[in-house]
Structure formats: structure tokens, C-alpha cells
Amino acid sequence: MTRAEAIAAELLSGMQGAGAQPVAADILQPAETLLDLYGEDIRARAYVTHDPALGEMMLRPDFTVPVVQAHMRDGAEPARYCYSGPVFRKQERAAGRAREYLQVGYEVFARNDPARADAEVFALFARLLAGHDLRPVTGDIGILKAAVLGLETSARRKAALMRHIWRPKRFRALLERMGGHGPLAEARAELVAQLRGNSAQSQVQEAGQMVGLRSEEEIRERIASLLEDAETSPIPREQVQALEGLLSLAAPARQALAKMRGQNWAALAPALDRLEARLGALDDAGIDSTTLPFEASFGRTTMEYYDGFVFGFVSSRDDLPPVATGGRYDALTAVLGQGRAIPAVGGVIRPETLVALEAAR
């Protein structure tokens, strides 16, 4: 048994001790589910192979999807699962990060008291990782979502921003356009000016032969929505600034909460209440919320399916990936549950990263 496998076994038994039922998952996963969930980018990160009967398959890039699927199929509620095994990630460089490494994970599916479930997972990870010199960090995608929904603008614009909350660069470009500035706003103004001239029908006809699956009706619908959007007033500057301020917020959790409360942003109140409840539950679980680091943008670039609480345990070595990451992914269970959904929170630990840290000591 390697050192990493020994650590994995120890972590897994700690998770079982916390009441989790061990589960297994196939290494070969249907590619379609993962592609629909993560988009085409997953192809750059996961190994794709081909099965003569089942079509495109992927070597599992993580356990979350198969574990959620298994639970949605035949899980009792509430449920706690743990697992351990290799996952596979493509790397662009020959001497890059590991292509195959262990993940030990813990997932909680529970309808009641999400704050307590969040705290349970975080406190368990803190306890399992207590012997290592790691910095915990927390965040909350739910607050970002509430801030977007609280902007004074059209539902269409909010939906466009929500769709890109995990792509910070694109999000910023959209926000700039909706504020009436920047290159995208100019290109949009030009397009709208062209489209205003004639009726949608005559424009499509003049453009030449219709080819492809996207119908004339779909084109006309988008023209109508573009013209409507052009009448929407720009998102007020102070709101854009408030949102950007929120995105760059980093402070101890209680202080961060007080700061966000201090903005008197009504739309944030329910999300901040949830944060406060979580901090209370963390205090109850023995985590000091007055010193716990909170970063509003944490988890925005790498953890696309998390939609509430997010956390990580990171070392001071920036050449190593985080030792642990996790968070809440209520929306994912709805996507995979085909009509059914259950609130869920969990996380994974990478034993090899712990071994690398041990070796450096």
C-alpha cells in the first residue's frame, strides 16, 4: 500500500465513523451526461474513450456525478456517503500535475437545516485534516447569485449574468455591456441600429437562403429581444460598483458578514441570513467563525456546479492543487434527478497532495 493509499484508507474510515455509507462508482462514465453538465470544456480535462456499444465514455473526472445519480436512483433520505478511488484529468504539459490521483469524498443529502449540513461537512474536513498545516477558506456562491438577482435590470439580463457567474472574465464583459460601456456595448449598438431599419422578416429574407436547424422564427424572436433589450436602461453605475466590491471582498467570516450587512442591499438579506445561520452552525461545531477566512469569489472559476457554500483547504505551496475542496450543489441534483431534487453538500480530499506536503517537511 502506498502512503497515499494509507492516508486515503484512514480518511475513509474517519468518514465512515462520521456515519457515511461507503459507495463505489464506475470508472467509465457516459460522456454525454458530463458534457451536458460541464460543457465542451470538460473534453480538455477528461479522458474520452469510445465504447462500441455505448458510444463516448469518459474516465471519471470526479465522483460527484455518479454518486448523485446513484442517490437519485435509490437513495434513502437523509443520506451520507463516502468514497475513495482514482480520478483522471488530462494535463496539457508532459510534466504537469498528476493525471491520475486519489479522491476521498464525503457527501450529505438532506432536506432539513442546510446550515447544519454545511457545517457538518466543513467541521469533519477540518477535523480529518487537523494534523496538517493548511489554510481553510470559505465562500458563498449563493450570495453572488442573490446580488445578480438584486440588480435593477431586466430578467433577461439577470439570466445572462447568472449563466456566466462561473466565468469571471465573461461575467465582467457582460456587466460592462449592460452598463452601456466597452467594446461589446458598441458592437451591440451597431447591430441594433442595423436591425431597427427594416422588418425582421425582410432582413432575414434579404440575407439569403435559410440554412441549418435554427429557424427563421428563432431569429425573429432574438431580433425582438435585442430591440427590447436596447430599450432597457443601463445597469446603474453604483450597482455595478457594489457588485464588483462584493466580488473582491475577503475578510474573516463574521467581519465579511457585517460588511455585507452594512451595504443595506435588501436583495442580499435572505442569502446573508443563510450565511449567518451557517456561521452559527460552524461555531456550534467547534469552528471559530470570527477567524474563519471568507472570500466572496472563492470557487468561482473552478467549481462550476456549486451554488451555495463553498470551501477549500489549501497549503502555502502554490505549485500544488488544494488539499480539499467542496461545497453545496443543490441545482446539480435537480439537473441529474430528472424532475427530482434534494439539497446536497460535500467535498473531496486529495491524499497525494498531503503526501507531497509531508515529503517537503
Added chain:
Amino acid sequence: MSLKLGIPSKGRLMEKTFDWFAEHGLTLRRTGEAREYAGAVEGMDGVELVLLSASEIPRELAAGRIHLGVTGSDLVREELAGWAAQVVELAPMGFGHADLIVAVPKAWVDVETLDDLDAVASAFRAQHGFRLRIATKYHRLVRDYLRAHGVADYQLVDSQGATEGTVKNLTAEAIADITSTGETLRANHLKILRDPPVHRSQATLFAARGADWNEAHLVMQSLAVRLGLDVPEAVLRGASQKR
């Protein structure tokens, strides 16, 4: 040991490559009968000509089986992961120009930019239940480009030829392909998005970082003088350290 120079084995690309080297004072020619893939370099010892399909040259460079190679900059970027760590661009050669672009049906009067394409991809998925299909053979370049621009809800479908026809054949909604004049696109009722292209490609002379330069570097030095090339010291130094 000689320095191996890989060049395209047929067509205009080969002729233009011969012309370029001739203009730079080095005569390359094919030898043997017309169909035989053999060539020679005149007036310079120690350079061995290797005739290859342009599409295989990136792979041969990466493997270090040839020291120098002429191929399209698009092919190198598409075929080689982290290409700059494997090869060095010695000289853009000024021919074989083509842009890798994204094109959509001309009838999409509501789409001019990637910003529009992204919005349409979202609506298309909601309407049709699957991600908007973009046909291409340049998977890596196109995926990196679309990710950098934050386009979501699309899928790449593989098309190794007649890519412009995929939209009409209903196997894709948009395409990403190489074009030089845009005529084929227009004939197939497509238009190019206004954003800068995915890549502006041209025939380029590359050096392989991973080739064995221990002896070849002397030939390389005189070749560089003859061709008037500025060969970065790091190419040779880096490579010999690797051995």
C-alpha cells in the same frame, strides 16, 4: 549526424517552400523519379531533406525525429499540446496564409459577434434540447478560443472535410474552419463573425526543441547564417541540456 529538414511533400506548399529557401540562398530539389519522395539540398553539407505530409510535420518535430520543419502554424498549435514548449518558430514564411474563423448562416442577421453566438447558443439549447453544434477539425484551437471568450452551451462536432456543407446538411449549426478568400463560405450561405479570427495561419519554419542538437547545432549555425535567420541561443542550449 546530419540536420534533418522536414518539408511538405507535394503541391503548392512544397513549391512555395522550395521558392522560399531559394530566395534565402539555399537550393532544395526533389531527386529520383517524380513520384519518389526524396530530395536533396545543394551547396550545403550535412542537411538532409525529409519529405513529409504537412500534417505529419508537427508530430515529427515534437518527437524530435526532424530538427527543422515547414508546416502551417495552425497545424502546430492544433496538434501539439503546449506547442511553444516543444517547438520554436524560426521564421514566418509569408505564404500559405489562411485564417481559422467561426462562421454562421448568413441568414442569422442577429449574430455578428461571439457575444451574439453565446446568447444564441443558450437559446438554441433551451429550444432544441441539445447544445449548439460547431463543426470543425481544429478541436483544440477552437475550444481554447471559445473558452477564452466565455462561450458556453456549444459542442464541437468533428468534420474532416466539406465542413462548410455541414450546416446545410443539418449536422451542425455553425462551423470553425480555415479560409483564405471566403468564397466557399459565401457559396454555402455562411458568414464570418466579426471578432478577430481564432488564428491567422501561415507556413512557418519551426525548430524542434527535443531533437538531438549535439552535432546538428554546428550545421544549424551555418544554415542560420546562410538563411539570415536569427536562431535563439536557447533553442540549441535548451535542447542539448535535455539530452
